Amino acid sequence: MGWANYLGHAEFPKGKLNEVLADKHGTPLTNNALNNHIRHAKGWAMVEAESNRRCLVLPLHRFQKGIGDRTCEEHGIRKVKHWQP
Template identity: 35%
Template sequence: MSERYNRIQFANNGPWAAFSQNEIYRWAGELNKEALHIRVLFAGMSRMNSLGHAQFGMGELARLIGTVTGGEVKARRPDSVSVAIKEAKKRGFIAPESNARCLVLRHHVFQKSTKARWRCPVHDLD
């Protein structure tokens, strides 16, 4: 079998990540409209690098998990974002050092290809 068939390929041959399907399945069962901690987790998963760090600009996470009113995105209040991050930490979805500027995913559950590695200025990691 050629190498072409032995490797994981996604759309446009983009970067990939591996997740514990058992854990994601368990977490998916907790999903509901008000579960901002789940949306925080998925935000982190969507942006994580190979170190497990997912960086966001100032206020970007608040907008990402915001609400849509009249076709316009309304950012969550900072206290709502903080509560969601605290709940995600409490449930073990993200690491204790996570914050609104950088969500840190746990390596035993989340892994990503080594090609997707970049510096994390929030946590001062290379």
């Protein structure tokens, strides 16, 4: 799970996750197959309930060393202004 940002959100361009999870022949998953994968992952608590094809949300208690942004377009999370010293 090397993709998630500081919030534990891992955004994917449309269709990208289908490619990432392609089968052994390199054929991208259909959206239906991908939805099934995500549903199972939610069932196993590997990803949070708000995860979808465009953004996987990792449980933060497993993801305490996040790096990068604290934003997520898919979930409408915008960067808050930081106090600049």
